Amino acid sequence: MAGISFELRKVLRERTLGSIVKAFGYSAVLSAGPYLISILTLIISFYVLRPIVSSDKIVIQFGVIVTYLTAFSLILTGFSQLMITRFLADRIFEKKYEVVLPNLIGNMLLNMILAFIISLIFSVIFFKEQGAVFIILYVLVFTIMCGLWIVNVVLTGFKSYKFIVFSFAIGYITFFFFALYMARYDLAGLMFSFFVGQAVLFFLLLGYFIRTHYSDKIISFDFFDRHKIYISLILSGFFYNLGIWTDKFIFWFYPDTSIQILGPVRASIAYDIPMFLAYIAIAPGMAVFFLKLETEFADYYDRYYRAVREGATLNKIYQFGDDMILSARSVIFDTLRIQGIAFVFFLIFDTLLFKIFKLSLLYIPLFHVLMVGTYLQLIFMTLLAILNYFDRRREALYLSILFAVSNAVFTYASILLGPYFYGYGYVISLFISDLLAIILLRRFLDEIHYQTFMLI
Amino acid sequence: MIELLNQNRKIDVLLIAEGTYPYIRGGVSTWIHDLITGISEKNFGVVFLGSRPEDYEGIKYKLPDNLVYLSADYLFNYERTTLLHERNANKENFKYIETLHKWFKENIDKNVDLPEKIKKLEFYLKEVKEEDFLFSREAWNFIIDMYTEYAEETPFIDYFWTIRNIHAPIWVVAKIASRVPDCDIVHSPSTGYAGFLASLISYHKKIPFILTEHGIYTRERKIDLLNVDWLVDKRLFFQRDLGEVDHIRNLWIRFFESIGKFIYHASKIIISLFDDARKIQISYGADPDKCIVIPNGVDVEGFFQALKNRPNEIPKVITLLGRVVPIKDIKTFIKAMRIVVNKLPQAEGWIVGPTDEDPEYYEECKRLVEVYNLENNVKFLGFQNPKDIFPKTGILTLTSISEGMPLVILEGFAAGLPAVATDVGSCRQLIYGGLNEEDINIGKAGEVVPIANPEKLANAYIELLTDEEKWNAYQKSALTRVNKFYRKEQFLDNYRKIYKEVLT
Numbered sequence A: 001m002a003g004i005s006f007e008l009r010k011v012l013r014e015r016t017l018g019s020i021v022k023a024f025g026y027s028a029v030l031s032a033g034p035y036l037i038s039i040l041t042l043i044i045s046f047y048v049l050r051p052i053v054s055s056d057k058i059v060i061q062f063g064v065i066v067t068y069l070t071a072f073s074l075i076l077t078g079f080s081q082l083m084i085t086r087f088l089a090d091r092i093f094e095k096k097y098e099v100v101l102p103n104l105i106g107n108m109l110l111n112m113i114l115a116f117i118i119s120l121i122f123s124v125i126f127f128k129e130q131g132a133v134f135i136i137l138y139v140l141v142f143t144i145m146c147g148l149w150i151v152n153v154v155l156t157g158f159k160s161y162k163f164i165v166f167s168f169a170i171g172y173i174t175f176f177f178f179a180l181y182m183a184r185y186d187l188a189g190l191m192f193s194f195f196v197g198q199a200v201l202f203f204l205l206l207g208y209f210i211r212t213h214y215s216d217k218i219i220s221f222d223f224f225d226r227h228k229i230y231i232s233l234i235l236s237g238f239f240y241n242l243g244i245w246t247d248k249f250i251f252w253f254y255p256d257t258s259i260q261i262l263g264p265v266r267a268s269i270a271y272d273i274p275m276f277l278a279y280i281a282i283a284p285g286m287a288v289f290f291l292k293l294e295t296e297f298a299d300y301y302d303r304y305y306r307a308v309r310e311g312a313t314l315n316k317i318y319q320f321g322d323d324m325i326l327s328a329r330s331v332i333f334d335t336l337r338i339q340g341i342a343f344v345f346f347l348i349f350d351t352l353l354f355k356i357f358k359l360s361l362l363y364i365p366l367f368h369v370l371m372v373g374t375y376l377q378l379i380f381m382t383l384l385a386i387l388n389y390f391d392r393r394r395e396a397l398y399l400s401i402l403f404a405v406s407n408a409v410f411t412y413a414s415i416l417l418g419p420y421f422y423g424y425g426y427v428i429s430l431f432i433s434d435l436l437a438i439i440l441l442r443r444f445l446d447e448i449h450y451q452t453f454m455l456i
Numbered sequence B: 001m002i003e004l005l006n007q008n009r010k011i012d013v014l015l016i017a018e019g020t021y022p023y024i025r026g027g028v029s030t031w032i033h034d035l036i037t038g039i040s041e042k043n044f045g046v047v048f049l050g051s052r053p054e055d056y057e058g059i060k061y062k063l064p065d066n067l068v069y070l071s072a073d074y075l076f077n078y079e080r081t082t083l084l085h086e087r088n089a090n091k092e093n094f095k096y097i098e099t100l101h102k103w104f105k106e107n108i109d110k111n112v113d114l115p116e117k118i119k120k121l122e123f124y125l126k127e128v129k130e131e132d133f134l135f136s137r138e139a140w141n142f143i144i145d146m147y148t149e150y151a152e153e154t155p156f157i158d159y160f161w162t163i164r165n166i167h168a169p170i171w172v173v174a175k176i177a178s179r180v181p182d183c184d185i186v187h188s189p190s191t192g193y194a195g196f197l198a199s200l201i202s203y204h205k206k207i208p209f210i211l212t213e214h215g216i217y218t219r220e221r222k223i224d225l226l227n228v229d230w231l232v233d234k235r236l237f238f239q240r241d242l243g244e245v246d247h248i249r250n251l252w253i254r255f256f257e258s259i260g261k262f263i264y265h266a267s268k269i270i271i272s273l274f275d276d277a278r279k280i281q282i283s284y285g286a287d288p289d290k291c292i293v294i295p296n297g298v299d300v301e302g303f304f305q306a307l308k309n310r311p312n313e314i315p316k317v318i319t320l321l322g323r324v325v326p327i328k329d330i331k332t333f334i335k336a337m338r339i340v341v342n343k344l345p346q347a348e349g350w351i352v353g354p355t356d357e358d359p360e361y362y363e364e365c366k367r368l369v370e371v372y373n374l375e376n377n378v379k380f381l382g383f384q385n386p387k388d389i390f391p392k393t394g395i396l397t398l399t400s401i402s403e404g405m406p407l408v409i410l411e412g413f414a415a416g417l418p419a420v421a422t423d424v425g426s427c428r429q430l431i432y433g434g435l436n437e438e439d440i441n442i443g444k445a446g447e448v449v450p451i452a453n454p455e456k457l458a459n460a461y462i463e464l465l466t467d468e469e470k471w472n473a474y475q476k477s478a479l480t481r482v483n484k485f486y487r488k489e490q491f492l493d494n495y496r497k498i499y500k501e502v503l504t
Helices: A004-013 A017-049 A056-093 A097-126 A132-157 A161-212 A231-253 A269-281 A283-309 A314-348 A350-356 A361-389 A393-417 A424-446 A448-454 B027-038 B091-107 B121-127 B130-135 B137-150 B156-179 B192-205 B217-227 B247-266 B275-283 B300-308 B330-343 B359-371 B386-392 B407-414 B427-432 B437-442 B454-466 B468-485 B488-503
Strands: A259-262 A265-267 B002-005 B011-018 B044-050 B067-074 B183-188 B209-213 B269-272 B291-293 B317-321 B348-352 B378-382 B395-398 B419-422 B446-449
Touching: A017 A056, A017 A161, A017 A269, A056 A097, A056 A132, A056 A161, A056 A231, A056 A259, A056 A265, A097 A132, A097 A161, A132 A161, A231 A265, A231 A269, A231 A393, A231 A424, A269 A314, A269 A361, A283 A314, A283 A361, A283 A448, A283 B156, A314 A350, A314 A361, A314 A424, A314 A448, A314 B137, A350 A361, A361 A393, A361 A424, A393 A424, A424 A448, A448 B137, B011 B027, B011 B067, B011 B192, B027 B044, B027 B407, B027 B488, B044 B156, B044 B192, B067 B156, B091 B137, B091 B247, B121 B156, B121 B192, B130 B137, B130 B156, B137 B156, B156 B192, B156 B247, B183 B192, B183 B488, B192 B209, B192 B247, B209 B247, B209 B488, B269 B275, B269 B488, B275 B291, B275 B427, B300 B386, B300 B407, B300 B468, B317 B330, B317 B386, B330 B348, B330 B359, B330 B454, B348 B386, B359 B378, B386 B407, B395 B407, B395 B454, B407 B419, B407 B427, B407 B468, B419 B427, B419 B454, B427 B446, B437 B468, B446 B454, B454 B468
Parallel strands: B011 B044, B011 B183, B044 B067, B183 B209, B209 B269, B269 B291, B317 B348, B317 B395, B348 B378, B395 B419, B419 B446
Antiparallel strands: A259 A265, B002 B067
């Protein structure tokens, strides 16, 4: 499955407009596939299920609960995501293939056990009124999602994109069809369907991982070895995921911008729905970013480091370094460009889009603001990805913390300033983070040769 | 790391042993051991400089009582616990390094005194620190500039690591110099990093520094460098001038030449083992007034029994005493043996010495023996006591392509064995006599032949094994020469005198 860039390049080599569209579509599915599949399935099921369940409220409750589960599971596993991917990649580099599977399982179980305990305590305290069935389903879904993210991030790291997309599709189709029947049991029925869908997805990914990695051990915890992991990765994974959700949390829990949904669970309909749409709107940018990073940039990157290792002259190293930097630039600029076009497209067709989804046109101004925000978040992802390519862990950590903190501060400020300013907090936070990311990336690239030789 | 310390006794002479005593057996180690045990009235200290800790198995000698201090440090121990950090160093100081480089480049052959700054420890410990050299932007720019100026065509990574690897030990050495205990004299048996350390100690503590050069370090390094295979010249054939040595090798050679010059400057007395070596030292920049020759000596009485045990007739055995490594050129010996056996089928060639140092070379030698069909004539005996081997031997031989002063020839002499050796190191002086008129008049104690010439070697062997009269004459000269000029007591007395002399 690792040959994605190769396949993409093969398609691109045909050099026709059609082939570009094909490669672009292909990489759109691979890069944005999982999140598009989940968001779209949930949105579609929202409209399909409404007539089946007893009241609209239940579908809304379900949607919000799923959002919560996603947010908290991503943040909780954020501690592990980058760390374990790097840990396993390092072991593969050392050719210790047999430790990969047991450590993945070890880390995954660790996250799942933590998830189980935390969600159990949480739901017993806050969801007493919803009853035992709800509590059990809530805990199960949360636990399985935490396991799911770990396997998913590692498989993504190993570039098994195709299988991931396939599994997400199967998982969410399963959910959808279960839900059609189970919706008559209200919230518990929907939760159960979601659990089944997530379980199918989880076991598909896990099964794939087990099938492709051999080991005679089932579980191990080598990743607790302080010398084999990077604390900076643990923290930056956490802060990055926290940052993504910070503005949402604030909108959910600020009294004026939210309503109570279920127990302590609150939602901000005014903020959440435009946000969802704004996230869908960056799919084109993600596709281009993925395409450029995986095909062009990866090539130049390899060429530079190969020249360094295999004894090229300094002139060649300089030249390959320049090529690589230009390529990094073009990854960023092409992503910006395509997303810019997509941005205009969404601006033009915003009313139409809102009508299709039967949404109130009142959300459109906020949607515009949030689209700028997700646009900037896309750039942030791009810059972080390039920094991570160069293993700039410290910079990635600073940026993640900055993003999380500034998002909290500015979002809160934007709420205090009134509805007219909603969304600007998120935008400004990302604008600052992007700016700093560009400065740090530039500073690194300016002395990349020094860094490469003297500091390894 | 300090291995041994007897603080109650002050160190009289501090010896600096680079890759030798007491962790490795061999010529220089034996020399150090003999010196310490021989001059028992003085207290010695040894600073051992190794490459990496894993290269050594442990102490190989019974340490004498008058060795009161022993420390072990490693020049290429790159295990770092601290995080690497980008840093900026003082620009002025790096400018100074540049000037220094130019200075050495221009003044290498002239007798100009060294810049004061580089004699001071503070320069290495405070002004341009190890971290500055390893991690700073200035160091990077410096390397880039040097590369662009001198080595643009060479693989940059090789150049980069060469620069790092040759310079990094300087800071290891500077740190050692700042913490060695007090002593009266510092004595180094080689130039290189050991000699550099001795020089720094000498400047820092203001004590005399004596240099004894066994081989000529700079020259040996040259031979090593021309033979190492990790330095692959990646340039195309047409990019090279005929016979040109590529820049990285030149860099090492120049570095050791510069350091050698620094050390010659620092030392109060420069000792060589034989006269040719003295001439080479002078050609590398040593002040002729400081240069003297003190040959090694052997324990002649110790070989008396071996001499007495000799059978009446000359055994048809040629013994090569040495490690089975390329520098000893065992292959030429095997080839020569083929020619000898053609004439004298009963002749045998014994190779006496450890075979585990270069297993690959050993395998090649064994295969060569098979190919030449010499399984019954050429034998690898491993490590043996020379005193047992000498009486069963007719000729002692050395086929090395490089030697300093091979003690084994003198030991053979003491046991009544003529020698056939290649024309390296002091072999000519030992075998033909060369210390003075009197020495020459004693006559030949064997034959000297060119290196890597099996035919000439074989002819010398055959002649000596078949001409009893000649053999007897050579034996007589051998015994006379070793007794007159190369007794251990004479050697020790010379050093006693020198130690006394430098202190007054």
